[in-house]
Amino acid sequence: MNFDFPEVSPAVYDEVRQRVLGEIRRQRKARNAVRMMAAAAACAVLVVTGLLALRQPAAAPAPPMLARVPGGPPVVVRASPMRHRRANRQRAAPAQPLLVRLETDDPNVVILWIVD
Amino acid sequence: MHQRQVLLTSLRLLGRMEDAQDAAQEAFLKLYRNLRIFGSLAEIRPWLYRVSVNVCHDLARKRGLLAAEAPGPDVPVEDGGDERIGLEQQRVLLAEALTYLPEKERAAIVLREIEGLDTDEVAAILGSTPATVRTQVSTGRARLRSIVTRLSRRKHEL
Numbered sequence: 001m002n003f004d005f006p007e008v009s010p011a012v013y014d015e016v017r018q019r020v021l022g023e024i025r026r027q028r029k030a031r032n033a034v035r036m037m038a039a040a041a042a043c044a045v046l047v048v049t050g051l052l053a054l055r056q057p058a059a060a061p062a063p064p065m066l067a068r069v070p071g072g073p074p075v076v077v078r079a080s081p082m083r084h085r086r087a088n089r090q091r092a093a094p095a096q097p098l099l100v101r102l103e104t105d106d107p108n109v110v111i112l113w114i115v116d
Numbered sequence: 117m118h119q120r121q122v123l124l125t126s127l128r129l130l131g132r133m134e135d136a137q138d139a140a141q142e143a144f145l146k147l148y149r150n151l152r153i154f155g156s157l158a159e160i161r162p163w164l165y166r167v168s169v170n171v172c173h174d175l176a177r178k179r180g181l182l183a184a185e186a187p188g189p190d191v192p193v194e195d196g197g198d199e200r201i202g203l204e205q206q207r208v209l210l211a212e213a214l215t216y217l218p219e220k221e222r223a224a225i226v227l228r229e230i231e232g233l234d235t236d237e238v239a240a241i242l243g244s245t246p247a248t249v250r251t252q253v254s255t256g257r258a259r260l261r262s263i264v265t266r267l268s269r270r271k272h273e274l
Contacts, residue, residue, distance in 0.1 A: 003230045005207060008127070013119045016137050020144045 118160065119144075121231070122168050128226040129172040131215035135179065139171045146171070165233070165241045169223050176219070206264070209271075213263035220244075221256035228253050 102111035122143050127136035146167050147160070154160055214222055220242065227238045228249065235253075239246045 003210070005124070005128070005211065005230065008120075008123060008133075012133065012137070013123065016119060016123060016140045016144070019137070019141045020148070023141065023145055024148055 118147075118164050121161070122164055125165065125168045125226060125231060126172050128211070128214055128230055129169065129222060130176060131211060135175060139168065139175050142171045142175075143168045162237065162241055165227065165231075166243075169227075169241060173219055173223075205268075205271075209264045209267045210260065212267060213260050216263050217256055217259060221252045221259065224249050224252035225256040225260065229257070 098115040100113040100115060102113060104111065119140070123136055123140045126139035126143070127133060130136050130139060143164060147164060150163075154163070214225070217225065223242055224238060227233045227241060228235065233241070235246045235249050239249045242249065244252075
């Protein structure tokens with residue numbers, strides 16, 4: 001049995017080569033387009049996030065947790081509103097020691113209690 | 117360098133140039149995508165044969181190619197039957213007869229007899245053993261003779 005087949009024309013090889021190269025170019029373009037779109041989407045997300053961050057005021061920090069009582073609700077310190085000091089607040093003069101005199105039923109016994 | 121190998125193998129396996137070009141295009145695109153896996157140029161040739169055979173099988177199944185049965189009843193082939201028809205006609209009949217062979221026999225015949233590969237190479241490409249390839253080639257040759265004879269008789273009758 002003779003298995004010698006005639007050769008194929010070079011034009012056919014050229015056609016296949018052109019088709020392969022064209023397909024590779026097309027796939028490259030499609031891949032680049034996807035990359036460009038992904039990069040553009042990432043930029044848009046960054047810009048929108050930045051704008052939103054600029055518009056919103058900074059949120060008050062959460063109150064610190066002091067301790068956790070087992071079984072009970074967490075103990076928190078509430079953030080107190082900002083205090084404004086009075087400008088011309090006069091300091092109180094150093095306090096005199098307070099003397100409390102406690103008289104008992106016995107007139108001979110008197111308790112003197114000095115409080116700082 | 118490999119374009120002849122891929123295109124002609126695909127043509128023998130599929131029987132039509134349009135299909136062979138599609139298969140060759142797919143095989144070369146696969147090669148382009150997998151270029152990094154090769155350590156040397158020598159590894160490309162058997163890989164391309166394997167990919168070409170697989171692409172052709174996929175394409176043939178997808179497009180419903182080569183599904184027809186061989187024409188006419190099975191006939192015994194007497195020696196020297198080939199010489200009665202001209203060389204060119206014999207080529208045409210052989211190309212047509214190839215398309216009637218079962219998938220694996222066709223691949224074995226194309227790689228072993230037409231592409232001239234060793235039995236071991238063919239076995240490695242087809243993922244089978246050399247003994248299986250030898251059997252496929254032997255059965256395929258006998259079947260081809262029979263189909264060529266039937267096709268030849270049918271053409272003479274027309």
